[in-house]
Amino acid sequence: MNAPARLAVVGFALALAGALATAVLDLPAAAVDLPAAVAENLSTSGVEHPVTAVLLNFRGYDTLLEIAVLLLALLGMLAVAKPEAVAPEPSAADPMLRFLASVAVPLMILAAGYLLWAGAHRPGGAFQAGAVLAAAAVLLHLAGRLPAWASPSRMLRLGLVGGFLIFLAVAAALLAQGALLRYPPAHAGALILLIEAGLTLSLGLILAGLFLVLARRPASPRAGVGEEGKS
Amino acid sequence: MSLAFDALLALALLWSAWRSLATPDLTRAVVMFIVFGLLMALAWARLDAPDIALAEAAIGAGLTGALLLDALGAFGERRGGDRP
Numbered sequence: 001m002n003a004p005a006r007l008a009v010v011g012f013a014l015a016l017a018g019a020l021a022t023a024v025l026d027l028p029a030a031a032v033d034l035p036a037a038v039a040e041n042l043s044t045s046g047v048e049h050p051v052t053a054v055l056l057n058f059r060g061y062d063t064l065l066e067i068a069v070l071l072l073a074l075l076g077m078l079a080v081a082k083p084e085a086v087a088p089e090p091s092a093a094d095p096m097l098r099f100l101a102s103v104a105v106p107l108m109i110l111a112a113g114y115l116l117w118a119g120a121h122r123p124g125g126a127f128q129a130g131a132v133l134a135a136a137a138v139l140l141h142l143a144g145r146l147p148a149w150a151s152p153s154r155m156l157r158l159g160l161v162g163g164f165l166i167f168l169a170v171a172a173a174l175l176a177q178g179a180l181l182r183y184p185p186a187h188a189g190a191l192i193l194l195i196e197a198g199l200t201l202s203l204g205l206i207l208a209g210l211f212l213v214l215a216r217r218p219a220s221p222r223a224g225v226g227e228e229g230k231s
Numbered sequence: 232m233s234l235a236f237d238a239l240l241a242l243a244l245l246w247s248a249w250r251s252l253a254t255p256d257l258t259r260a261v262v263m264f265i266v267f268g269l270l271m272a273l274a275w276a277r278l279d280a281p282d283i284a285l286a287e288a289a290i291g292a293g294l295t296g297a298l299l300l301d302a303l304g305a306f307g308e309r310r311g312g313d314r315p
Contacts, residue, residue: 051282115285123281131289138297207294211301 046188048121055125056192060181064171067164067199074160074209078152081213101143108136116200120189126163126196130203137208149212160209163202167195237277244270257306261299268292 038050038058045053055063112129119125140146152160170191171181183191247270251263268291275284 123285125282128282128285128289131286131294135289135293135297138294142297207290211294211298214301 044185044188046183046185046190046192047119049119049123049125051123052119052125052192056195057181057183057188060171063199064164064167064181067167067202070203070206071161071164074206074213077210077213098143098145101139101145105136105140108132108139112136112200112204116196119196120193126199127203129196129200131207133200133204134207134211137204138211141208141212146212149209152209156205159205160202163195163198163200166198170195240270240274240277244274257303261296261303264299265292265296268296 035050038054041058042048042050042053045057047053047056112132115124115129115132116126117124119129137146141148149156174181174183177184244267247263247267251260251267254260254263268287271291272284272288275281275287
């Protein structure tokens with residue numbers, strides 16, 4: 001790119017940044033005090049942590065659609081992935097990485113369980129726990145302990161959609177209440193824990209799937225991946 | 232003290248974002264992106280948003296970084312085995 005064009009791009013970017021900053025600073029104060037509204041209704045939400053209350057109770061349908069979008073993304077990848085291009089058998093990684101995986105993965109599963117449980121009363125929750133599970137699966141794959149998913153088995157498919165199906169089933173069962181995902185306060189805590197447990201497992205599988213479905217790789221030049229995994 | 236830390240964090244964020252975009256070396260760009268994600272998680276924690284900090288560290292830095300590294304590996308193979 002020549003100098004005048006580069007200057008123009010930089011100038012445009014600076015102008016855009018300035019306009020955005022001005023717009024943000026000019027925003028009027030919110031008309032509805034949402035934090036106060038959340039704090040007021042927190043006792044009926046079934047959980048004690050306001051973020052989880054918003055994500056799983058007050059705005060539960062947002063989370064329902066989020067998991068649907070993630071599932072769709074993975075379905076799209078499964079549709080375009082060529083099964084024959086995947087090397088199904090895991091290949092040997094170096095011993096350090098394998099040792100690290102065998103030490104870290106049980107701890108990561110434990111941490112995921114803790115995050116899921118902690119989501120009810122402190123920062124944590126299904127998305128974070130699912131991400132930790134997915135990272136454990138990716139680590140296992142890089143260490144050569146977990147094969148790439150050439151074509152997902154029936155159990156795996158069930159696991160992938162399970163969280164979404166549980167969420168949908170709860171939403172459908174509660175439709176008689178007249179509003180989408182309005183839990184009865186007495187059972188809200190248990191229902192949220194059920195949904196979050198399903199979401200954790202499915203999210204872990206889906207996020208790991210984003211990595212493992214396209215992990216097509218012949219067995220021999222895989223050494224480079226092991227090196228990069230450590231960096 | 233905390234102001235100095237915040238200023239340092241903001242500068243490091245801008246620097247890592249710039250390095251990640253401007254460097255011609257793809258491997259370095261990916262590593263700088265992961266560094267940026269971790270710093271971003273710190274920034275969220277400093278802003279009293281530990282939920283977002285957790286999600287950023289796990290998804291933004293961890294999973295996305297792993298995906299990008301995997302993509303780099305795939306590129307390297309397609310070019311005949313040498314690393315980019």
